[in-house]
Amino acid sequence: AQSVAQPEDQVNVAEGNPLTVKCTYSVSGNPYLFWYVQYPNRGLQFLLKYITGDNLVKGSYGFEAEFNKSQTSFHLKKPSALVSDSALYFCAVRDAGYQKVTFGIGTKLQVIP
Amino acid sequence: DVKVTQSSRYLVKRTGEKVFLECVQDMDHENMFWYRQDPGLGLRLIYFSYDVKMKEKGDIPEGYSVSREKKERFSLILESASTNQTSMYLCASSLPAGGIYEQYFGPGTRLTVT
Numbered sequence: 140a141q142s143v144a145q146p147e148d149q150v151n152v153a154e155g156n157p158l159t160v161k162c163t164y165s166v167s168g169n170p171y172l173f174w175y176v177q178y179p180n181r182g183l184q185f186l187l188k189y190i191t192g193d194n195l196v197k198g199s200y201g202f203e204a205e206f207n208k209s210q211t212s213f214h215l216k217k218p219s220a221l222v223s224d225s226a227l228y229f230c231a232v233r234d235a236g237y238q239k240v241t242f243g244i245g246t247k248l249q250v251i252p
Numbered sequence: 253d254v255k256v257t258q259s260s261r262y263l264v265k266r267t268g269e270k271v272f273l274e275c276v277q278d279m280d281h282e283n284m285f286w287y288r289q290d291p292g293l294g295l296r297l298i299y300f301s302y303d304v305k306m307k308e309k310g311d312i313p314e315g316y317s318v319s320r321e322k323k324e325r326f327s328l329i330l331e332s333a334s335t336n337q338t339s340m341y342l343c344a345s346s347l348p349a350g351g352i353y354e355q356y357f358g359p360g361t362r363l364t365v366t
Contacts, residue, residue: 171352182256182342182357183295190352229294233352238302239310240355242287244294 141166141234145243152220153251160215160246162230172213173231173240174204183229189213200224220250255279256358258343264364271330273361275343282348284326285355286310286318289340301326302348333365 142165152158164170171190175183187198194206204215215228230243259274277284285300287310297310299318307318315337319327326345330337340362344355 173354175357180359182359183344183355184357185354188352188354238308239297239300242295244292 141170141232141237141241143230143232143241143243145228145230145246147246149247149249151249151251154222155219158217158220158224158248158250160228160230160248162213162215162243163211164213164230164232165211166232166234167236169235170211170213171233171235172204172206173233174198174202174213174215175229175231175242176200177227177229177245179226186215186228220248222250222252224248225250256343256345256356258341258358258361260361261359262362262364264366265330265333266366267334269330269333269365271333271363271365273328273330273341273343273363275326275328275358276324277326277343277345277356278324279345279356280323281345281356282323283346283355284320285344285346286316286326286328287342287344288312289342289360295342298328333363335365337363338365339363 144163173188174186177183189196189206197203227245233240256277286298287295301307301320317329342360343358346355347353
């Protein structure tokens with residue numbers, strides 16, 4: 140079985156400060172990990188993914204994520220938050236042995252001007 | 253750019269009605285998915301299809317069926333709508349799972365069953 144946890148319902152950060160949105164996962168094999176963002180009244184948009192290789196993955200809109208195998212985490216980060224980053228963020232995992240992707244429950248990011 | 257379109261943004265139906273949600277993608281993707289999104293529950297997979305006329309149950313298939321007669325079109329059917337099927341429904345598509353590909357999502361259909 141595979142699962143993903145996003146421990147924070149909401150993250151508040153001041154504009155210009157660094158932001159982190161947390162994600163931990165559980166798989167039996169090798170993990171494939173994804174981050175998606177959902178702006179109000181829109182579908183999900185892909186941000187970045189980890190398949191293999193470098194533990195630091197860079198994605199769209201200045202976001203990056205760090206894969207940590209020992210801590211089974213894949214936290215989303217950005218050095219300087221923008222008000223326009225305010226949205227709902229989803230972490231997702233797929234075990235290499237399975238076809239289906241499991242999504243987390245989402246974390247609402249609020250960037251305060 | 254990949255485009256995934258859904259037939260309606262908002263839909264209101266009565267209990268017991270048969271409901272069809274349509275999804276079309278224009279990038280020749282083999283895989284298509286239907287999810288429902290509920291607050292506090294995230295996205296849950298209802299059904300997915302990896303080829304025309306092929307389908308597999310997701311995590312919550314009860315009360316739903318699907319149809320994929322053409323590669324670009326994937327339909328979700330609520331045989332007899334119930335109030336607990338009030339939700340946001342999201343369609344997605346991707347390249348085959350043999351590669352590790354991200355999913356492209358449509359804008360969603362907010363269904364209310366009264």
